Amino acid sequence: MAKIAILMLGAPGSGKGTQAKFIMDTFNFIQLSTGDILRGLKKKPAESLTEAQKEAILTMDSGKLVSNALVSQLLADEIAVSGGEKVIFDGFPRNQAQISIFEELLKQNGFEVLIPVFLRVDDEILKGRMEARIAEMKALGQEPRADDIPETFAIRLATFHQETDPVIDHYASHANFIRLDALADTKREEVWSQLESQLTGMLAQ
Ligand code: AMP
Numbered sequence: 001m002a003k004i005a006i007l008m009l010g011a012p013g014s015g016k017g018t019q020a021k022f023i024m025d026t027f028n029f030i031q032l033s034t035g036d037i038l039r040g041l042k043k044k045p046a047e048s049l050t051e052a053q054k055e056a057i058l059t060m061d062s063g064k065l066v067s068n069a070l071v072s073q074l075l076a077d078e079i080a081v082s083g084g085e086k087v088i089f090d091g092f093p094r095n096q097a098q099i100s101i102f103e104e105l106l107k108q109n110g111f112e113v114l115i116p117v118f119l120r121v122d123d124e125i126l127k128g129r130m131e132a133r134i135a136e137m138k139a140l141g142q143e144p145r146a147d148d149i150p151e152t153f154a155i156r157l158a159t160f161h162q163e164t165d166p167v168i169d170h171y172a173s174h175a176n177f178i179r180l181d182a183l184a185d186t187k188r189e190e191v192w193s194q195l196e197s198q199l200t201g202m203l204a205q
Helices: 016-027 034-042 051-062 068-082 096-108 123-139 150-172 188-203
Strands: 003-010 030-033 086-090 111-121 178-182
Touching: 003 016, 003 150, 016 030, 016 086, 016 111, 016 188, 030 034, 030 068, 034 051, 034 068, 034 086, 051 068, 051 150, 068 096, 096 111, 096 150, 111 150, 111 188, 123 150, 178 188
Parallel strands: 003 086, 003 111, 030 086, 111 178
Antiparallel strands: none
């Protein structure tokens, strides 16, 4: 069977992680998220990190993008370790330079099918969601993610439009491109039901 890659595209807070989880549970995919891989560095003892990795942690917490070289290498290592046949890529490619790196990685690892999925959500809705998430965590006595605080979230959103909008434009003309629009009151289950039916059609081919 052909190796299949699903590429999740969308702003921070657009629900990529939630929809990826539905895909994993229903269609038996694994997920590789560059954000998760980078956050994994934070859990390692500082003395085991390289200078580049320490710098990446600071950059991540500031809401900007870490260097292409570092994140590409981390992703390449994860692909090799995972050995997955059906993989969801979340968080990469994130800028124009990463598109060719991504396509090369797909080729090298024998992925024949690519399905780009774009979750489109208005910025105002995203900001509201993030504020609600922070309030919820504080109510539970938990510490919000450093890059979720409003000032840093605004930087992440601006970085997304500047750096990642061109990536979405690039994949919008792909034959398998799926676009889902969420309004303020669209529930995650409604987005999933549309995505599931489109993916069912494509994965059955
Ligand atoms: P995410 O969880 O995908 O929002 O990623 C959290 C942070 O990790 C981002 O704000 C970036 O600082 C960094 N990051 C994740 N993926 C990439 C990437 N492909 N290129 C550069 N930086 C990334």
